[in-house]
Amino acid sequence: MKVSKSAKAFKLLVAGAFALSATIVPISGAIANTPNLGAKCTDEGMNTGTTSRSLICVKNDRGELRWARVKLSSSGKSPVSASRSPAGSIEFHHWRGEDKTVFDAIIAKFEAANPGVKVTQVIKDSTSYQATALTTIRSNPKAAVFTTFRGGQFNDFFKANMVTDITNQRFVTNNVIQSALAPATVAGKVYGIPYHSLFNNPLYNADMFAKKGWKVPKNWTQLLAFCKTAKADGIIPFAWPAATRGNAGQILNSFLMNSAPDLATIEQRVIDIESGKADLNSAWFKDMANKYKQMNDAGCFPNNVTGYNDSVAPVDFATGKAAIYPTGSFGISSVTKANPDMKGKIKMFGMITTDDKPLYEGITNNTFILSVNPKSTSRDQQIARAFISYLAQASVAREYAVGTSQHTSIVNVDYSANVDLLNVSDIMGKKLLLAPRFLFLNVAQVRDPMEDALIAIGGGADVNKTLTDTSAKIKQNLGK
Amino acid sequence: MRKSKNMIRRGESKVLLLMALPAFSIYAVLYLYPALSNLLWATRRWDGNPESEPETVGFRNFTYMFSNDDVFIQSLGNNFRFMLLVVIFQTGFSLLFATYLTKNTRTTIFLRTLYFFPTILSSVSVGLIWLALYDPNYGFINASFKALGFESLALNWLGDSRYALYALAVTQVWFHTGQMMVIYVAGLQQIPQELYEAAQVDGASRWQQFKHVTWPMVLPTTAVVVAYTTIQTFRAFDLVYTMTNGGPLNSTEIIVTLIYRNAFFGYQYGYAAAQTVVLVVVVLSITWLQRRTLRLDYGVK
Numbered sequence: 001m002k003v004s005k006s007a008k009a010f011k012l013l014v015a016g017a018f019a020l021s022a023t024i025v026p027i028s029g030a031i032a033n034t035p036n037l038g039a040k041c042t043d044e045g046m047n048t049g050t051t052s053r054s055l056i057c058v059k060n061d062r063g064e065l066r067w068a069r070v071k072l073s074s075s076g077k078s079p080v081s082a083s084r085s086p087a088g089s090i091e092f093h094h095w096r097g098e099d100k101t102v103f104d105a106i107i108a109k110f111e112a113a114n115p116g117v118k119v120t121q122v123i124k125d126s127t128s129y130q131a132t133a134l135t136t137i138r139s140n141p142k143a144a145v146f147t148t149f150r151g152g153q154f155n156d157f158f159k160a161n162m163v164t165d166i167t168n169q170r171f172v173t174n175n176v177i178q179s180a181l182a183p184a185t186v187a188g189k190v191y192g193i194p195y196h197s198l199f200n201n202p203l204y205n206a207d208m209f210a211k212k213g214w215k216v217p218k219n220w221t222q223l224l225a226f227c228k229t230a231k232a233d234g235i236i237p238f239a240w241p242a243a244t245r246g247n248a249g250q251i252l253n254s255f256l257m258n259s260a261p262d263l264a265t266i267e268q269r270v271i272d273i274e275s276g277k278a279d280l281n282s283a284w285f286k287d288m289a290n291k292y293k294q295m296n297d298a299g300c301f302p303n304n305v306t307g308y309n310d311s312v313a314p315v316d317f318a319t320g321k322a323a324i325y326p327t328g329s330f331g332i333s334s335v336t337k338a339n340p341d342m343k344g345k346i347k348m349f350g351m352i353t354t355d356d357k358p359l360y361e362g363i364t365n366n367t368f369i370l371s372v373n374p375k376s377t378s379r380d381q382q383i384a385r386a387f388i389s390y391l392a393q394a395s396v397a398r399e400y401a402v403g404t405s406q407h408t409s410i411v412n413v414d415y416s417a418n419v420d421l422l423n424v425s426d427i428m429g430k431k432l433l434l435a436p437r438f439l440f441l442n443v444a445q446v447r448d449p450m451e452d453a454l455i456a457i458g459g460g461a462d463v464n465k466t467l468t469d470t471s472a473k474i475k476q477n478l479g480k
Numbered sequence: 481m482r483k484s485k486n487m488i489r490r491g492e493s494k495v496l497l498l499m500a501l502p503a504f505s506i507y508a509v510l511y512l513y514p515a516l517s518n519l520l521w522a523t524r525r526w527d528g529n530p531e532s533e534p535e536t537v538g539f540r541n542f543t544y545m546f547s548n549d550d551v552f553i554q555s556l557g558n559n560f561r562f563m564l565l566v567v568i569f570q571t572g573f574s575l576l577f578a579t580y581l582t583k584n585t586r587t588t589i590f591l592r593t594l595y596f597f598p599t600i601l602s603s604v605s606v607g608l609i610w611l612a613l614y615d616p617n618y619g620f621i622n623a624s625f626k627a628l629g630f631e632s633l634a635l636n637w638l639g640d641s642r643y644a645l646y647a648l649a650v651t652q653v654w655f656h657t658g659q660m661m662v663i664y665v666a667g668l669q670q671i672p673q674e675l676y677e678a679a680q681v682d683g684a685s686r687w688q689q690f691k692h693v694t695w696p697m698v699l700p701t702t703a704v705v706v707a708y709t710t711i712q713t714f715r716a717f718d719l720v721y722t723m724t725n726g727g728p729l730n731s732t733e734i735i736v737t738l739i740y741r742n743a744f745f746g747y748q749y750g751y752a753a754a755q756t757v758v759l760v761v762v763v764l765s766i767t768w769l770q771r772r773t774l775r776l777d778y779g780v781k
Contacts (some may be wrong), residue, residue: 119664131744134528161527243639245725304616306728307639312615444745456729461637466729473730476548479744480541480751 024245058429068087087116090144097128123182144376144384151438161236163191164372171389180409184474195364197407200328207345227300244310254351256436257360279471306459361430445477499521541754563713565649579663595658607722641731667701
């Protein structure tokens with residue numbers, strides 16, 4: 001039977017219209033739902049930005065989806081514009097090679113707005129950066145702007161007097177979400193802007209969950225039950241990259257956040273382990289380690305998990321072999337790079353490891369702390385401050401955020417141009433804890449061996465033997 | 481006359497000394513001074529913070545290392561096992577390949593180039609390639625074992641502390657066998673052909689020719705190969721760092737990765753300096769022992 005040309009054209013038109021609507025409707029549909037405080041909304045997690053005035057679609061106590069306020073404290077002041085920079089050249093040291101192109105574009109605009117200024121990026125991979133940045137930057141006054149990791153590295157820079165007090169800069173008081181400044185604040189003084197607002201919670205394939213009719217686990221029993229269901233279905237429940245310590249340790253945040261009745265106890269326990277007052281055989285730690293084992297027993301992790309690294313895990317998640325990628329918002333870009341079809345299908349949930357009422361519902365972290373080098377000349381420091389104030393503009397932060405799939409700590413940033421950032425935003429409406437894993441400041445002597453022990457246990461090693469052996473190692477390390 | 485000759489010689493030697501000065505200055509600043517100051521730092525405890533004063537602790541770093549640091553002892557043991565495996569297999573394979581590829585024909589030159597190829601790759605690239613090969617769930621190695629029906633040999637190569645060090649040793653051997661083979665080929669090509677002809681006239685078999693001609697004549701080359709391989713195994717930092725980062729549970733930690741961790745992550749610069757002193761002493765002792773053994777052997781023959 002011959003099909004006429006006009007019928008073919010009609011079919012093409014219908015197919016095109018369908019494809020177009022399928023792409024646009026999920027995004028525009030949610031936004032088109034007038035976001036008024038308390039009004040009904042349809043897509044959990046959609047939000048209108050990250051200021052405290054933004055609205056987010058979350059379930060209320062009755063389980064109905066309603067627009068509510070994002071629980072972030074903003075600066076409460078009007079943002080100021082970027083300061084002018086004198087002519088000159090400086091270096092910008094950081095570890096995010098994946099951000100180079102976006103930063104190049106931002107720097108080009110900064111240079112165009114400030115004639116005679118040149119900013120050069122100096123990038124190392126994160127591990128080398130952690131190891132060598134202090135030495136390199138201390139001996140290089142041209143490294144006028146640099147970044148540090150929250151916790152151990154920032155602490156080392158502070159102890160070495162290698163960060164400048166920027167407390168009274170107006171872009172610090174007005175342009176930054178004030179609660180995000182905590183990791184760079186010591187005794188009330190601010191020594192940097194943690195540019196990234198990360199959410200170190202598991203990502204899940206919302207599309208797969210919907211198709212399979214799975215519910216996101218909300219407590220420990222549900223989590224273990226989910227693992228068994230997913231595994232029986234031939235899906236890896238948690239693509240946990242246990243062979244890559246850095247990202248394998250992200251779930252430790254979730255375990256720690258509900259490991260004690262209050263935050264003060266969590267902090268004290270960390271101090272006790274770091275000072276050698278307590279070891280990994282403490283009841284609370286053993287309880288946590290046992291949960292790693294329970295996850296292994298319930299089939300939560302892939303086969304041979306201790307050899308499963310972070311180049312394989314995001315690909316398994318991106319290609320539908322795994323349901324959950326337990327790292328954080330920073331993992332989105334590697335997933336969508338592996339499979340662009342995953343765009344808009346990724347969501348995030350707080351991993352609750354207790355059946356009691358949780359103390360916290362999720363993890364946040366503020367890192368990539370931008371600081372000014374005190375060893376630089378006053379002119380270079382001025383350029384550095386101008387550059388940071390430029391990065392602290394909502395429009396610039398938006399460009400950075402959308403280009404890198406990364407939330408920032410800058411107020412009034414509109415994330416709507418990046419569907420993944422929007423989709424994982426519902427975590428902002430929950431009670432979040434600043435990633436407690438980074439309370440461990442002694443990385444090499446305490447945190448690394450401790451995380452190695454938990455990885456081994458997650459891989460099936462004996463809990464008591466592993467904790468006893470590792471406790472002995474840590475004790476020896478602390479006595480060096 | 482004699483006086484003037486001496487004067488000229490003295491003058492010459494001054495010029496020669498002057499000419500050596502730039503090279504010596506560079507050596508002194510970049511090697512000698514750091515090496516000597518490292519000895520001093522090995523007797524101190526310092527966290528790398530310029531604001532804090534280093535504390536002199538005498539030989540405490542050394543005594544602690546050998547009496548209280550299980551990870552150091554484990555790393556030393558790992559390093560010896562790694563060295564032994566690599567020295568035996570790398571030397572063996574490179575000599576074996578070289579004996580077949582000594583002659584300059586089109587095929588042998590092609591094969592030599594092929595075997596040499598891994599050497600020109602960076603250690604990080606080699607690490608990443610083998611990381612993919614060893615992947616327990618998707619890697620080529622386990623897939624091959626499974627396809628051939630040897631399911632039990634499909635192991636968690638790098639994720640299991642029982643196998644990880646051996647897996648790394650295989651990679652190291654693959655990485656450097658071609659390089660050592662080239663050194664052997666050069667050594668084998670120096671052996672006079674008449675020796676083989678004489679042996680053939682005497683009715684020596686191929687194995688006898690190897691045992692009584694090739695092996696003794698190639699011993700000086702073997703001494704170089706073994707010493708070089710040993711040093712390579714002690715500084716296999718990048719390969720270990722890329723593939724296992726010393727894990728699981730320190731089972732692939734070698735001294736150089738431990739020094740790096742102690743210095744740059746643990747900020748225990750004095751302790752790390754003491755470990756480098758031990759490293760140098762160990763490598764020097766092993767190399768000296770090897771050279772002595774091989775030279776004695778050669779002398780007897």
